[in-house]
Amino acid sequence: MINYLLRLLGSVILVSWIVGTMVFFLIHLVPGDPVAVMLGDWASPADEQALREQLGLHQPIMTQYWQYLTGLLKFDLGSSLFFQQPVSELIAERFPMTLQLAVMALLVAVLISFPLGIWAALRAGKWPDHLSMTVSLIGVSIPNFWLGPMLILLFSLTLAWLPVSGAEQPFSWVLPAITLGTALAAILARMLRASLLEVLHEDFIRTAQAKGLPPTVVYGKHALLNALLPVVTILGLQLGTLLGGAVITEVVFDWPGLGQLLVESIQRRDYPVVQGCILIISIAYITINGLTELVYAWIDPRIRVQS
C-alpha cells in the first residue's frame, strides 16, 4: 500500500510540474510581443519596458522559468495587472466559490441520477427504461450555456422563484448547480443503469433471491452497493471535470468564482491571472483524480493487489 501511495504521489507531482511548465510557456504562445498585446496600441515604449520588467520578460527564458518554479513553491503567482494585487490573493478569494458550486452540482447530479438509473435498471427493456435513458441522452446533449439561460427565463424571469444571478441571495446557487450538474446526472444515470444490470445477473443475486430475501435487501444491499464501485470512480473524476466546466456556468450566472475571473482576465489580457487560474484549476483537477484513485483502491482491494 505504501508503494502504491508513493507512486500515486509521484505521479501527481510529476503531472503538476508538467502542467506548470505548459502554463509558463502559454504566455510565449501569444502571437507577437505579449507586452504589446497586453497594453494595446497606444502604450509608450517606456510603459512597455516597465511591464516587461515587472513580468520578468526581459530576462533569459531559463531564468524566467527558474524564478517561476521557485515562485510557485512559495505560492507566488505574480501580480494582476488590472487589480494590482497578488494573483494568489485573488485566487484564494474566488476558489472557495467555484468549489462550492462544483460540490452543489455534484449533489444535484447524484439526486437526479440515482433514482433515474435505478428505475431504468429495475425496469430494463420496458418504458421506464426507455424514458429515463431518453431523458439522460437529452441531458448529455443540452449545452450548459443554453440550459442556464432557459432556467433563468423560466424560474427567475417568468415564475420569479429564484434569483437571476450572483451569489448573495440564499438560493442563488440552485440554478447554477442544476445547470452544471445536469450533464453529469445524465452520464451517472447511464453508468449506474449499466453497472446495476451487470450486477443483477451475478450468481450472488440469484442466491439472495433464492434465500427468500425481500427485494429491498436484494436490490438495496447486495446489488446497489456492488454496482456503486464504478460509479464512485466516475463521480470523483467528474468532480475535477466540473471545476473546468464551471467556467461557462459561472459566466452565465455571474457567479464570482475562478472561472468568471479567468474569462474576465482573458478579456482584459491580464495574463498573470489567466496563468494562475489555469494552473490552480488544473492542479485541483489532478489532485482530485489522484484522491479518487486512492479511494477506489481503498474500496476495491483488487487494485491494491495488482499494483
Added chain:
Amino acid sequence: MIRIFSFSVVGLWVLLALFGFMIGESANQVSLESFLAGPNANYLFGTDELGRSVLQRVVLGAQTSLFVALGVVFFSFLIGTSIGVISGYLGGWTDRIITKIIDVFLAFPGLLLAIALAAVLGPGIENVVLALVTVGWVGYARLARAQTLSIRHREHILAARALAVPMPVTLYKHVLPLILAPLGVEATFGVAGAVISEAGLSFLGLGVQPPDASWGNMIKEGTRYLLVAPHLVLAPGIALMLVVLAVNLLGDQWRDYLDVKTRNTKDN
C-alpha cells in the same frame, strides 16, 4: 424511428450548411426598423437586435459548426490515430514515451486547455479548430494504441513483417482497416463534442466573432434580450441541441451495432 430522426437531423444540418453559401453576406444586413421582431410570416424565426433574420443566422451558424466539427474531427483523427497506431505497433520506449504524453494530456481538463489556447492564440475560427485539435487528438491516440496492441500479433501482420513490407504500408493496409470501426464511433462522438465546444468557446467570446454567426455567440448575444425576445436564444439553442442529440444517437447506434453481444440480444 430513432434512426430516422438522427439521420434526418444530421442531413438537414448538412443541407443548411450548404444552403449557407447562398445566403452569404445578406445575413449580416442591418435593418433597424424591424429589430427584435418575434417570429412572423416574413421572418420565420424573428429578428435580432439589429433587425437581422434569426433564421438566416441559424443557417450560417450551422455552416460554422459543421466546418469546425469536420475540421476538428479530421485533424484529431489523423494525428491521434497515426500516433496511437505507431505507438502500439512499435512498443518499447516509443510506446512508453507516447503513453506518458497521452496521460499528461488526459490529466488536464480538456475544456480548460482549449480555453487557455484560444485565449492566447486570439479569437477566430481557425484558432478554435487548432485549440480543439490540440485537446481532441488524445482520445483517438489512446483508442488506436489499444486496438493496435490487441491485433499486432495476428498472423497476417507477422506475414507482412516476414515479407519485409515497409512499416507504413503494413500500418496503412493491414492494421488500420481492422481498427477503423471503433475509431469511427469515437469520431462520431467527437463531432458532437466539437460542435458543443465550438459553441462554448464562441459563447465565452473566444471563438467566432460577430458579425460572423455561430450558435454560441448568438446565444450569448440573445441572453441580453431574454425577457423581451426569447426566440434569440431559443432558435440557436434548439438547433444546437438537436444536432448534438442526433449525432450522439448515431454514435450510440453504431456502437451497439458493432457490439456483437448487444446485436444478438436485439435480434433475439
